Amino acid sequence: MITIKSSREIELMKEACKVAFLAHKAVEEAIRPGMTTYELDMIAEEAIRKNGGIPAEKGYPSGIQGVPNYPASTCISINDEVIHGIPSKTRVIKDGDIVSVDLVALKNGFNGDMARTYLVGNVSPEAKRLVEVTKQAFFEGIKYAKKGNRIGDISHAIGEYVKSQGYSVVREFQGHGIGKEMHEDPGIPNYGKAGRGPRLEPGMTLAVEPMVIEGKPDIWELEDGWTITTQDGSLAAHYENTILITEKEPKILTIL
Ligand code: MG
Numbered sequence: 001m002i003t004i005k006s007s008r009e010i011e012l013m014k015e016a017c018k019v020a021f022l023a024h025k026a027v028e029e030a031i032r033p034g035m036t037t038y039e040l041d042m043i044a045e046e047a048i049r050k051n052g053g054i055p056a057e058k059g060y061p062s063g064i065q066g067v068p069n070y071p072a073s074t075c076i077s078i079n080d081e082v083i084h085g086i087p088s089k090t091r092v093i094k095d096g097d098i099v100s101v102d103l104v105a106l107k108n109g110f111n112g113d114m115a116r117t118y119l120v121g122n123v124s125p126e127a128k129r130l131v132e133v134t135k136q137a138f139f140e141g142i143k144y145a146k147k148g149n150r151i152g153d154i155s156h157a158i159g160e161y162v163k164s165q166g167y168s169v170v171r172e173f174q175g176h177g178i179g180k181e182m183h184e185d186p187g188i189p190n191y192g193k194a195g196r197g198p199r200l201e202p203g204m205t206l207a208v209e210p211m212v213i214e215g216k217p218d219i220w221e222l223e224d225g226w227t228i229t230t231q232d233g234s235l236a237a238h239y240e241n242t243i244l245i246t247e248k249e250p251k252i253l254t255i256l
């Protein structure tokens with residue numbers, strides 16, 4: 001079921017999204033070569049809590065028997081890691097890495113979801129281009145995030161743009177509705193046919209999140225049950241905002 005948020009609920013969504021934005025701001029200011037992903041996770045968690053939020057990813061169920069609940073406040077995925085990398089005291093961020101940080105802030109019962117891929121130090125022009133295309137894919141998608149359009153219009157725009165740039169989208173993971181639950185209906189694939197899927201209505205809040213691979217789209221899931229990597233070892237990037245469907249243009253709630 002797709003939830004339509006009331007104006008009161010939209011105000012609460014905005015607050016949660018602001019906390020996610022502020023946490024990313026703290027991450028952006030702190031990230032540097034030589035630090036561990038655990039340290040970066042702590043910085044994000046502190047920023048979320050300082051602003052009255054709860055890191056919603058911590059303790060999130062894996063849904064897979066034998067795989068523990070998610071242990072950290074953020075997902076930090078470096079280079080060929082696509083998503084759901086687990087922060088670690090032994091994983092050191094290096095000069096030239098591209099580092100995807102995905103976090104969800106829960107505040108007053110509502111969730112704000114946001115991901116960015118950060119360029120650390122001297123990043124290759126190829127990696128920079130991948131990160132830029134992934135960001136642009138989000139903006140190509142939300143051109144269609146308008147009342148009366150369908151989810152498939154967003155998916156199609158993202159997929160076609162990424163393909164036109166010579167990259168692949170991840171097929172096994174997708175964007176999603178968001179609100180009281182981190183993951184709500186509808187699913188928002190990063191590829192698909194225009195004109196298909198649920199119709200967009202004002203009051204829907206959606207996490208639109210292109211996950212883009214430099215090479216082939218195939219992925220591995222690592223033995224930790226969480227980390228997703230590219231099979232061919234090529235780079236991956238991630239860009240996500242929580243948006244609100246309105247009577248006119250979509251509002252990006254995680255950019256202030
Ligand atoms: Mg996310």
